[in-house]
Amino acid sequence: MIKLQEVTKTFHKQQVLHDITFQIKGGSIYGLLGSNGAGKTTLLKIIVGILKQEQGSVQIEGQQVFENIDVKKQMIFIPDSLYFFPHYTIEQMAKFYQNIYPSWNQERFVELREVFGLNIKKKVSQFSKGMRRQVAFWLALSAMPAILVLDEPFDGLDPVVRRKVKNLLIQDVADRKMTVIISSHNLREVEDICDYVGILHEGSILLEKDLDELKADIHKVQIAFRNHVPAALKNELSILHEEKRGSVRLWIVRGAETEVSKKIESYQPIVYDLLPLTLEEIFVYEMGGAGYNVENILV
Amino acid sequence: MWKTSSFKKEVTKQNFRSVGWIGIIYLIGLLFAMPLRIMMELSSDRPFQFFHENGLFQINFEIQQVMIIIIPVLLGVFLFRYLQVKETSDFVHSLPLKRTELYHNNVWNGVVILVTPIIINAALMAILYISFDLSYVYTWEDIWYWLGGTLSVTLLLFFAAIFVGMVTGLTAVHGVLTYIMLLFPAGITVLLYFAMNQFLYGFSENYYMDQNLEQLSPLVDTLNLYHASFPASRMYIYLAIGAVLYGLALKIYQHRNMEMAGQAIVYGVLRPIFKYGLTLCMMLVGGLYFHNHDTSWMLFGYMAGAVLGYAIAEMVLQKTWRVFDAWKGFIGYAAAAGLVFLLLQFDLTGFEQRVPAAANIERVFIEDGSHSYQSNHPYNESGYLNKSENIQAVTKLHKQVVSSGSDEYQTGRRNLFLAYEMKSGETMVREYMIPEQDYQAYLEPIYESLEYKALKYPVMNVDPQNIDLIRFYTDSARPDELVVGEPDEIETLMSRLKQDLQAETYEDMIPSLGDRGDISFMLESGMEIYIPMKRSYDQLNEWLKQKGLYEEAVLTDEDVSKAVIVHQNEPGGPIFNEFKSAAASNEHVWTVKDNKKIKLLLNSKEYQGQGGYFVGIYPKGGEPMIYRISEDLVARVVN
Numbered sequence A: 001m002i003k004l005q006e007v008t009k010t011f012h013k014q015q016v017l018h019d020i021t022f023q024i025k026g027g028s029i030y031g032l033l034g035s036n037g038a039g040k041t042t043l044l045k046i047i048v049g050i051l052k053q054e055q056g057s058v059q060i061e062g063q064q065v066f067e068n069i070d071v072k073k074q075m076i077f078i079p080d081s082l083y084f085f086p087h088y089t090i091e092q093m094a095k096f097y098q099n100i101y102p103s104w105n106q107e108r109f110v111e112l113r114e115v116f117g118l119n120i121k122k123k124v125s126q127f128s129k130g131m132r133r134q135v136a137f138w139l140a141l142s143a144m145p146a147i148l149v150l151d152e153p154f155d156g157l158d159p160v161v162r163r164k165v166k167n168l169l170i171q172d173v174a175d176r177k178m179t180v181i182i183s184s185h186n187l188r189e190v191e192d193i194c195d196y197v198g199i200l201h202e203g204s205i206l207l208e209k210d211l212d213e214l215k216a217d218i219h220k221v222q223i224a225f226r227n228h229v230p231a232a233l234k235n236e237l238s239i240l241h242e243e244k245r246g247s248v249r250l251w252i253v254r255g256a257e258t259e260v261s262k263k264i265e266s267y268q269p270i271v272y273d274l275l276p277l278t279l280e281e282i283f284v285y286e287m288g289g290a291g292y293n294v295e296n297i298l299v
Numbered sequence B: 001m002w003k004t005s006s007f008k009k010e011v012t013k014q015n016f017r018s019v020g021w022i023g024i025i026y027l028i029g030l031l032f033a034m035p036l037r038i039m040m041e042l043s044s045d046r047p048f049q050f051f052h053e054n055g056l057f058q059i060n061f062e063i064q065q066v067m068i069i070i071i072p073v074l075l076g077v078f079l080f081r082y083l084q085v086k087e088t089s090d091f092v093h094s095l096p097l098k099r100t101e102l103y104h105n106n107v108w109n110g111v112v113i114l115v116t117p118i119i120i121n122a123a124l125m126a127i128l129y130i131s132f133d134l135s136y137v138y139t140w141e142d143i144w145y146w147l148g149g150t151l152s153v154t155l156l157l158f159f160a161a162i163f164v165g166m167v168t169g170l171t172a173v174h175g176v177l178t179y180i181m182l183l184f185p186a187g188i189t190v191l192l193y194f195a196m197n198q199f200l201y202g203f204s205e206n207y208y209m210d211q212n213l214e215q216l217s218p219l220v221d222t223l224n225l226y227h228a229s230f231p232a233s234r235m236y237i238y239l240a241i242g243a244v245l246y247g248l249a250l251k252i253y254q255h256r257n258m259e260m261a262g263q264a265i266v267y268g269v270l271r272p273i274f275k276y277g278l279t280l281c282m283m284l285v286g287g288l289y290f291h292n293h294d295t296s297w298m299l300f301g302y303m304a305g306a307v308l309g310y311a312i313a314e315m316v317l318q319k320t321w322r323v324f325d326a327w328k329g330f331i332g333y334a335a336a337a338g339l340v341f342l343l344l345q346f347d348l349t350g351f352e353q354r355v356p357a358a359a360n361i362e363r364v365f366i367e368d369g370s371h372s373y374q375s376n377h378p379y380n381e382s383g384y385l386n387k388s389e390n391i392q393a394v395t396k397l398h399k400q401v402v403s404s405g406s407d408e409y410q411t412g413r414r415n416l417f418l419a420y421e422m423k424s425g426e427t428m429v430r431e432y433m434i435p436e437q438d439y440q441a442y443l444e445p446i447y448e449s450l451e452y453k454a455l456k457y458p459v460m461n462v463d464p465q466n467i468d469l470i471r472f473y474t475d476s477a478r479p480d481e482l483v484v485g486e487p488d489e490i491e492t493l494m495s496r497l498k499q500d501l502q503a504e505t506y507e508d509m510i511p512s513l514g515d516r517g518d519i520s521f522m523l524e525s526g527m528e529i530y531i532p533m534k535r536s537y538d539q540l541n542e543w544l545k546q547k548g549l550y551e552e553a554v555l556t557d558e559d560v561s562k563a564v565i566v567h568q569n570e571p572g573g574p575i576f577n578e579f580k581s582a583a584a585s586n587e588h589v590w591t592v593k594d595n596k597k598i599k600l601l602l603n604s605k606e607y608q609g610q611g612g613y614f615v616g617i618y619p620k621g622g623e624p625m626i627y628r629i630s631e632d633l634v635a636r637v638v639n
Helices: A040-047 A090-100 A106-116 A129-142 A159-176 A211-217 A231-236 A257-265 A279-290 B009-033 B035-043 B061-079 B086-094 B099-132 B140-167 B171-199 B205-209 B218-226 B232-254 B270-289 B295-318 B328-345 B388-404 B436-447 B450-456 B487-503 B538-547 B575-584 B595-603 B631-637
Strands: A002-011 A014-024 A029-033 A055-060 A075-078 A147-151 A179-184 A196-201 A204-210 A218-224 A238-245 A248-254 A271-275 B361-367 B413-422 B427-435 B467-473 B482-484 B518-523 B528-532 B560-567 B589-592 B613-619 B625-629
Touching: A002 A040, A014 A040, A014 A055, A014 A196, A014 A204, A029 A040, A029 A159, A040 A147, A040 A179, A075 A129, A075 B086, A090 A129, A090 B009, A106 A129, A106 A159, A129 A159, A159 A179, A196 A211, A204 A211, A204 A279, A211 A218, A211 A279, A218 A257, A218 A279, A231 A257, A238 A279, A257 A271, B009 B035, B009 B061, B009 B099, B035 B099, B061 B099, B061 B140, B061 B171, B061 B218, B099 B140, B099 B232, B140 B171, B140 B218, B140 B232, B171 B205, B171 B218, B171 B270, B171 B328, B205 B413, B205 B427, B218 B232, B270 B295, B270 B328, B295 B328, B361 B388, B388 B413, B388 B427, B388 B436, B427 B436, B436 B450, B450 B487, B467 B487, B482 B487, B487 B538, B560 B575, B560 B595, B560 B631, B575 B613, B575 B625, B589 B595, B589 B631, B595 B613, B595 B631, B613 B631
Parallel strands: A029 A179, A029 A196, A075 A147, A147 A179
Antiparallel strands: A002 A014, A002 A055, A196 A204, A218 A248, A218 A271, A238 A248, B361 B413, B413 B427, B467 B482, B467 B518, B518 B528, B560 B589, B560 B613, B613 B625
16 A cells, blocks of 8 residues: 655745645556646655655555665656666666566566567667657566556557557556556546546645546436426436436436436436446536636646 | 675676776776886887886876876766766666665776776786886886875765765766866965955965965876875875765765756755855956956956856856846845955955064064975075064064055065964964065164074084085186185185175175176085175185185186177066177167276176166176166266
8 A cells, every 4th residue: 555645845945746645555556647747747756766755754555665675676667758778678678677676577578578579689779669668568567566656658659559558557456466556647548447546736636536436426317307307306316517408408416326216217207318427527527516627637 | 884785786787888988998098008108118229218216107197197087087977977867867766776775886886997997007017017127117116106196086086076976966067066176175275365465465375375285186186196296195085085075975865856857956055155156266267367457457357257157157057048137146245245355455354464563473484485484404595583683673674564565566676575483373474575675774684683694594504524515606617616625724714704694784695796606515414505606705705815716716807808788778578688689789789898897897786777778797708697787887887
């Protein structure tokens, strides 16, 4: 479990992060969302122990991260702008990782060669941007980290590779309870793999949600009644949003699915559909209520 | 201090892959500079005629010096470049390596890269020494000295570079700041001395400049390696400073904020130090640039330098040249600097007016320069005056100098250097340029005192029995010099000379135009001391005449073929050239052949005239002796 408490960080007398408190459950995939400049990268660098917070604490399994080798051994950070030693081949980089990370799994490295299909004798600098990112994933996954921290990881990857990488991540999370933190400015990019989502805005955590709960909890309902909409039903349901399309109403309703259905059906609507919501829609409705315009926060 | 196991093989490998070339260049450079050079000399027929006196630094020192100054700093910069680049810094610091571990790993990799070429080179020099029996070229000690000197300077510079690397976040600034730091103590001291000399009447720039300033900068100190004047103790000191920097750098590294990569100065505390330090330096440089001009130019220099320094510092810190809005800090600086200027200008510290009370003075050193002050030479013709009447006379002179103030445009000035040792143990040093003729009344009692003469003429303190030989070096053209070697003759000569010296007046101390050469006293100890030969030594000259030696010892009118007086309207350039060019023209040239007039010239003391007159006295069969003379003397000789 990763636990952040009242983490504060200042650059050049400007507070970049204030009072960040949240937890990430072991074996989950956490999406850290926010627009550019929200402080995502800084927060990630604090979590992996590159930067030191001025106040507050970052603990992984109860241990401080900063300058703590035992914790850092089990953690790999893939930054937004990748770095490989100049003139190193994939093989040489792998050797380096093998020497540095005790959990390195050479078999896995060989195995993943099939997946990525890159020439290990070639210098990393000669690969394209997307390929270099694949190399980074390859090396990281071969080191078998307990925690993988990814800063905007899917930039520059084509959809096929993106799928491939996501599958690998999900597989590791399922097989060996790896914890993954992914930062992104794009909700759609991560909604399919994240279990939890946190939104960072101007240095503070604005909102934190369990996606399964969230999805189970909010529903889009299309409904039409023979006459008028029964006022009693509207009182019974917690409706976040309402639109009219002729005689059909479109409601965004909060509540357990079965309960919502039961209540609605008891008023015998002539049309009734319960539709799934995209994550983005959920956020739009959730945060719209909180007074934020999601488009400004998530680009 | 650290576990060997914590050395990560791959980190080391990476270091050697990325910076190993520096060690290879160093090795190749050293091999070409030293062993190959020796072998080249061995294979040629030329005899070795160098470096056996001052050691191995004499061999291609320029190459050695360039490498010793550049290589360690270059290595330090490259080795810790990962700190200055954001991507690298993030990558390296995300690895499960403690900063301490990384630091030791890198530093010791660097030490190996630096030290290996040095040791290989020393070993090769030793092998050459044994194989070719080069004991006539250098010695074992020379090899050790070279090894110690090179190692200590190299390591100090390397650790200095590492230390600076921890403080800065830009590679370019890292390199430049390292050299600035290595030069700073010496540079700022020199600049401050220059400035004090401009503002404080009586400040002895020469004395302070001679205080082994090169020790303040390891870069300049490398010259001492060449001269073999770099003591072993300093090697230990350098290594000790290196060790301190090593520890300090680690402490700083542990607290470094990695997000500051890309910033010129990583620690907020150091930013103002950098900013105002640079402003101060540039201000002093500006003042120095205009130091030969009048006060308004000098002040302009100081102000322009300060503005420039402040602007450069801001540009480096903000990483843009558009820093026009950052003037607030400069106002504060200017106010502080102005205050210091006022302090100096109006002598608010009392420096210029301070003349110690004679009662507080233990002894005083008076000379025409600081060069012989604190010199240990036994016969250096200077020393301390202890007698109270002399101390009083010196303070009287000093008070007169202080109250007269400085007049740069006065002619006939000479240096006056004073060093008081107070009863309290303090020392007070002053230096002035004084027009001597104005101070005759004050100088006379000092110069005529026996105590002063005993210092000025060390031969007065010598027992004649300890003198082996007395020589008169009076005419370089005549090899048959006059030598006195009989003990009883020496005794007589010495007693007469002492009488002359004791009786010598202030006037007589100034040599005449015809005086030339020295009397040399060869002591039993092998030491040779000299006094100038003068025609005013009556007792001595009387004795010489009795012995029939006077003609040989003293230049008389008989020895002179002619004297040529010329007038040069626009004096400038060396006196010899001026005379020659004026004598070549036909105007204003007078040739004097009359013996009486030549005698008058020879006995005259009126030289250093400013009227543009020169005299060339031509000894028979010799080169002319040329002096400036006064118009007055010319009037007496010509006509």
